[in-house]
Amino acid sequence: MNLAVNNQSLILALGLVMIALAIGWHEKLGIDRDMIIGVVRAVVQLFVVGYLLKYVFRVNSIWLTATLILIIIFNASYNAKQRSQGIPRALPISLGAILISTGVTLGVLMLAGAIKFIPSQMVPISGMIASNSMVAIGLCYRNLNAEFKQERQAVLEKLALGADLKDASRDIVRASIKTGMQPTIDSAKTMGIVSLPGMMSGLIFAGVDPVRAIKYQIMVVFMLMSATSIGSVLACYWAYREFYNERKQLVGPSN
Amino acid sequence: MSLLELKQVGYQVGDTPILQDINLTIDQGEWVTLTGPSGGGKSTLVRIMASLLSRTSGELSFAGRSIDDYDPIAYRRRVSYSFQQPTLFGATVRNNLQFPYQIRQLPFDQQRAVTALKYVGLTAADLDKAVVDLSGGQRQRVALLRNVMIYPEVLILDEVTAGLDADNKAFVWSMIRHFNVDDGITIVAITHDQAEIDAAKRLVTLADGRLVGGAQ
Numbered sequence A: 001m002n003l004a005v006n007n008q009s010l011i012l013a014l015g016l017v018m019i020a021l022a023i024g025w026h027e028k029l030g031i032d033r034d035m036i037i038g039v040v041r042a043v044v045q046l047f048v049v050g051y052l053l054k055y056v057f058r059v060n061s062i063w064l065t066a067t068l069i070l071i072i073i074f075n076a077s078y079n080a081k082q083r084s085q086g087i088p089r090a091l092p093i094s095l096g097a098i099l100i101s102t103g104v105t106l107g108v109l110m111l112a113g114a115i116k117f118i119p120s121q122m123v124p125i126s127g128m129i130a131s132n133s134m135v136a137i138g139l140c141y142r143n144l145n146a147e148f149k150q151e152r153q154a155v156l157e158k159l160a161l162g163a164d165l166k167d168a169s170r171d172i173v174r175a176s177i178k179t180g181m182q183p184t185i186d187s188a189k190t191m192g193i194v195s196l197p198g199m200m201s202g203l204i205f206a207g208v209d210p211v212r213a214i215k216y217q218i219m220v221v222f223m224l225m226s227a228t229s230i231g232s233v234l235a236c237y238w239a240y241r242e243f244y245n246e247r248k249q250l251v252g253p254s255n
Numbered sequence B: 001m002s003l004l005e006l007k008q009v010g011y012q013v014g015d016t017p018i019l020q021d022i023n024l025t026i027d028q029g030e031w032v033t034l035t036g037p038s039g040g041g042k043s044t045l046v047r048i049m050a051s052l053l054s055r056t057s058g059e060l061s062f063a064g065r066s067i068d069d070y071d072p073i074a075y076r077r078r079v080s081y082s083f084q085q086p087t088l089f090g091a092t093v094r095n096n097l098q099f100p101y102q103i104r105q106l107p108f109d110q111q112r113a114v115t116a117l118k119y120v121g122l123t124a125a126d127l128d129k130a131v132v133d134l135s136g137g138q139r140q141r142v143a144l145l146r147n148v149m150i151y152p153e154v155l156i157l158d159e160v161t162a163g164l165d166a167d168n169k170a171f172v173w174s175m176i177r178h179f180n181v182d183d184g185i186t187i188v189a190i191t192h193d194q195a196e197i198d199a200a201k202r203l204v205t206l207a208d209g210r211l212v213g214g215a216q
Helices: A007-026 A032-059 A062-082 A090-111 A119-150 A152-160 A165-190 A198-205 A210-243 B042-049 B072-078 B093-103 B110-119 B124-128 B136-148 B166-181 B194-198
Strands: B002-013 B016-027 B031-035 B057-062 B079-082 B154-158 B186-190 B202-207 B210-213
Touching (some): A007 A032, A032 A062, A032 A119, A062 A090, A090 A119, A119 A152, A119 A210, A152 B079, A165 A210, A198 A210, B002 B042, B002 B186, B016 B186, B031 B194, B042 B079, B042 B154, B042 B186, B093 B110, B093 B124, B110 B136, B154 B166, B166 B186
Parallel strands (some): B154 B186
Antiparallel strands (some): B002 B057, B202 B210
């Protein structure tokens, strides 16, 4: 292990935040407060999670690991719901979609022998899957809202011709699933040529042979593809119905 | 025989009444022209008839049964609504004429589509014409054909000739007359056009959310 980030290095690196703050202040961007809150929150949250993970890894209990995974999934679902701009039942929809996408992906990885049910593997991998699913679902919600607003007339005309809700919403649902998955696809396309992604960089940083590190990264690409596609499909197919009332009339988006 | 019957139908948004005490009976095969000042509630009324909106009071029945007893999708296949500025779906005319078949999971009747296109002054080759290449009048004709590819019992027309030139207007009205006279489709048409109002078989006037003439 050749990592050398000590407290002194961290304090010196804080200078980088000062640069960002100086730019914000000079350009009158009005984001100084947000930036400070963001940095403080990140530091506090990461320290808390660092000590928490240290404890969870030491205890090595199945129940504690499972509880932590469920907390991660709930937090991801709550955050996805916050991005729903008022879509009814967004929390249970997000929870179902993230639970299933994370569960299926973790299950396949475990069956394939890529990971074991030990906290040091399950917790970070669950976090990666749930957070990517969360971002994808958030994008799906934003796109559903935008498309139902923009395509309102076309949806009304399809309904007026006797289309059921699925037929009336099909193009919007497809576009939204695509939007949810696009960042993962784009990132996969440029992986290694634009960026050395998180897990791979971390392993290389920690002294692992790059050829071994890429195998882990390839696994991450596969699991994120799966998680974002399952999450996007489920969330879109469950959420589009919320734009209609019980008489199958278009009522959303609410804003 | 009355096909559509509205009794004391009202619609309000919050505390604001949009429609009040609408009593109207429309018989099978009838052609009702609905007119009145803008903002008077005409579009709201026909959208309620088409089950795209729900009334907030009163009763609306279709073929002797309350509209609430029908599945809304099945109802809209019988009571079809055509918009003032229609949105055409997909890339080609074919995509639009196929749509009514697709949603009913029926095979596309291409022969019927070609016959219908010829009837509205288009050709068989136009079936694969891009919708972006259609003129305003052609768009409206294709949109109307979309409504009647599989015959509805009632065709509701929300100012479908507004914005069209005189020739296209005459053409579209001759199409609608054909649907009414030859195919027996009941027509409910909103218009502001004086010639269309003068030619109306039955004129119903709506102002400030109330019927002021023509109700039965």
